[in-house]
Amino acid sequence: xxxxxxxxxxxxxxxxxxxxxxxxxxxxxxxxxxxxxxxxxxxxxxxxxxxxxxxxxxxxxxxxxxxxxxxxxxxxxxxxxxxxxxxxxxxxxxxxxxxxxxxxxxxxxxxxxxxxxxxxxxxxxxxxxxxxxxxxxxxxxxxxxxxxxxxxxxxxxxxxxxxxxxxxxxxxxxxxxxxxxxxxxxxxxxxxxxxxxxxxxxxxxxxxxxxxxxxxxxxxxxxxxxxxxxxxxxxxxxxxxxxxxxxxxxxxxxxxxxxxxxxxxxxxxxxxxxxxxxxxxxxxxxxx
Numbered sequence: 001x002x003x004x005x006x007x008x009x010x011x012x013x014x015x016x017x018x019x020x021x022x023x024x025x026x027x028x029x030x031x032x033x034x035x036x037x038x039x040x041x042x043x044x045x046x047x048x049x050x051x052x053x054x055x056x057x058x059x060x061x062x063x064x065x066x067x068x069x070x071x072x073x074x075x076x077x078x079x080x081x082x083x084x085x086x087x088x089x090x091x092x093x094x095x096x097x098x099x100x101x102x103x104x105x106x107x108x109x110x111x112x113x114x115x116x117x118x119x120x121x122x123x124x125x126x127x128x129x130x131x132x133x134x135x136x137x138x139x140x141x142x143x144x145x146x147x148x149x150x151x152x153x154x155x156x157x158x159x160x161x162x163x164x165x166x167x168x169x170x171x172x173x174x175x176x177x178x179x180x181x182x183x184x185x186x187x188x189x190x191x192x193x194x195x196x197x198x199x200x201x202x203x204x205x206x207x208x209x210x211x212x213x214x215x216x217x218x219x220x221x222x223x224x225x226x227x228x229x230x231x232x233x234x235x236x237x238x239x240x241x242x243x244x245x246x247x248x249x250x251x252x253x254x255x256x257x258x259x260x261x262x263x264x265x266x267x268x269x270x271x272x273x274x275x276x277x278x279x280x281x282x283x284x285x286x287x288x
Contacts, residue, residue, distance in 0.1 A: 044078075044081065044082055044083050044105055044107050044108070045081065045082040045083075045107055045108065045109045045110075045111060045261070046082070046083055046084075046085075046098075046101045046102065046105055046107035046109070046110045046111065047082055047083070047084040047085070047110075047111045047113055047258070047261075048084075048085055048087055048094060048097050048098050048101060048110065048111070048112050048113070048179070048183045049084060049085070049086050049087070049113050049114045050086065050087065050088060050089045050090075050093070050094070050114050050115075050178070050179055050219070051086055051088075051089065051114075051221060052086045053247065053251060054086075054113070054114045054115055054247075054250075054251055054254065055084060055086070055113065055114075055251070055254070055255060055258070056251065056255075057251060057252055057255035058084075058254075058255040058258045058259065058261070058262070059077040059084060061079070061262070062077040062078055062079045062084070063077065063078045063079065064076070064077055065077075065078055067100075067104055069099070069100035069103055069104055070096070070099070070100065072096065072100070074087070074097065074100050074101075076101070076104075076105075079261065079262065080264075081261045082261040083101065083105050083107070085097050085100065085101050087100075087179075087219060088215075088216075088218055088219015088220050089178060089179070089215045089219045089220075089221060090156060090178050090179065090215060090219050091136075091138075091154060091156055091178060091179060091181065091182040092182070092219070093179075093218065093219025094112070094178075094179035094180075094182035094183050094186075094219075095182040095183075095185070095186055098110065098182065098183045098186030098187065099186055102186065102187070102190050102192065107192065108192070108193070109146070109192065109193045109194075109195060110183060110186070110187035110192050110193070110194050110195075111194075111195050111196065111197060112134075112179060112180045112183035112184065112194070112195075112196045112197070112198075113196070113197045113198070113254060113258065114177065114179060114198060114199070114254070115177070115198065115199055115200075115201035115202075115247065115250050115251075115254075116129065116152060116175040116176060116177040116180075116198035116199065116200055116201065117158075117159055117164060117175060117176045117177070117200070117201065117202045117203075117204075117206075117208065118164075118174070118175055118200045118202065118203045118204045119153075119164050119165075119167055119168035119173050119174055119175055119176055119204055120168070120174045120175070120204060121203070121204045121205065123174065123175065123200050123203065123204070124200065124203060125200050125201060125202070125203060125246045125249050125250060126199065126200065126249045126250055126252075126253040127199070127200045127253070128197065128198070128199050128200075128253050128254060128256075128257050129148075129149070129150040129152065129174065129175055129196075129197070129198045129199075129200070130145070130147060130148040130149060130150065130195065130196060130197055131145055131148045131149075131150045131151060131152040131174075131175075131180065131196045131198065132144065132145055132147070132148035132149050132150065132151065133145065133148070133151050133152075134151075134152045134153070134154060134180040134181045134184045134196060135151065135152070135153040135154065135171055135173060135181065136153075136154055136181035136182075136185070137153050137154060137155045137156075137167065137171070137181075138156065141181075141185075143181065143184035143185055143187075143188050143194060145184070145194055145195050145196055146193040146194060146195045147195055148195065148196065150174040150175065151171070151172060151173045151174050151175075152173060152174065152175045152176065152177055152180050152196060152198060153167055153171050153173040153175075153176050153177075153181075154176070154177055154178060154179060154180050154181035154182065155167070155176055155177075155178060156178065157178070157212045158178075158208050158210065158211055158212055159176050159208070160207060160208055160210075161204070161205065161206075161207055161208075164176060164204055165204075168204075175198060175200065177198060180196050180198065183196075184196070197254065197257060197258065198254075199250035199251070199253045199254035200250060201243070201246050201247050201249075201250040202243065202246060206242075206243075206246075207239065208243070209230075209236055209239050209240060209243065211226060214226040214229070
């Protein structure tokens with residue numbers, strides 16, 4: 001990449017044993033820790049999220065723009081440094097949104113952002129991760145990120161406690177989501193640098209309510225249908241309320257780190273996005 005705006009993503013710690021898993025070579029991940037990505041000042045970073053509530057604190061002042069790609073209408077949010085699309089939940093929705101944002105904006109970097117479930121019991125709600133590698137659970141394929149430390153595995157449905165334990169054991173992964181692998185593969189297909197940023201919304205021991213039936217074919221979450229389902233099942237109320245609080249905390253933490261896109265890079269020498277170690281609260285910076 002040519003010189004220009006510099007975005008630095010680094011980690012506070014990064015031992016080989018944390019990054020090694022099937023298909024990852026010892027020491028390989030460490031070479032990318034703290035790497036500085038140099039971007040042209042006139043170029044945009046493409047950010048792909050699933051749902052708007054994940055990034056709402058970030059995009060309040062961004063310009064909404066509706067554009068069409070491949071017969072589908074997308075709502076993009078733009079500012080001077082980046083463009084963001086909320087493509088919907090799941091790998092297929094993420095794939096379509098990634099292709100659309102690349103074709104329409106020709107970005108120099110693609111970033112997958114959003115919520116993830118913890119597979120590592122030390123990861124608490126609100127912890128923000130920059131994965132060095134994303135794995136597609138469907139076929140075991142891997143895509144390396146431009147920078148990072150953690151391993152994220154992408155699945156095609158929400159994972160319960162048993163499934164989280166199984167994924168952690170099989171893939172040595174730290175967190176699970178539904179979109180990162182599809183976004184990474186889309187960026188890779190176009191020869192564009194991929195990075196990820198994921199905030200933990202449900203811990204390894206949290207029993208996620210089943211929500212797959214409420215995800216439409218377009219990847220949108222059918223909130224009204226889910227609310228109608230929950231209201232007549234009082235045994236779900238506490239879990240759903242806890243999940244809502246967790247998601248709000250994760251969104252604030254995620255957008256705290258993404259806030260670098262709301263600042264003029266010319267006013268500072270370098271923007272830094274630090275991947276906190278396990279147990280570090282990403283907003284306060286204090287140990288739990």
